[in-house]
Amino acid sequence: MTELVYHVVEHDGGWAYKVDGSFSETFPTHEAAHRAAARAAAEQRQAGETTGITYEDRSGRWRSEVSDGADRPETSVDD
Numbered sequence: 001m002t003e004l005v006y007h008v009v010e011h012d013g014g015w016a017y018k019v020d021g022s023f024s025e026t027f028p029t030h031e032a033a034h035r036a037a038a039r040a041a042a043e044q045r046q047a048g049e050t051t052g053i054t055y056e057d058r059s060g061r062w063r064s065e066v067s068d069g070a071d072r073p074e075t076s077v078d079d
Contacts, residue, residue: 002073004044006037017077034079041075 006017014026017037024040027033048069056062 004041004073004075006041006075006077008033008037008077008079030079034077037077041077044075045072047072 004019006019008015008017008030009023010016011018011023012026014028015030015033016024016026017033017040018024019037019040024033024036027036050069051067052064053067054062054064
């Protein structure tokens with residue numbers, strides 16, 4: 001199973017969380033960024049509906065597959 005870690009970091013004059021190389025919006029305090037990261041991490045774990053998806057892979061090829069709505073990653077928040 002995939003694990004995603006939400007890292008709370010200083011960013012753009014405030015605080016943000018970073019996950020898989022992407023930054024969130026900037027928050028005024030570490031605590032606010034931590035709360036937002038915890039909320040996002042919890043939402044990431046929520047099961048959804050099984051559905052068909054289409055996406056472009058790294059080589060530029062379009063792919064179609066079924067995304068299992070129960071296949072959710074483990075998540076955590078790291079200060």
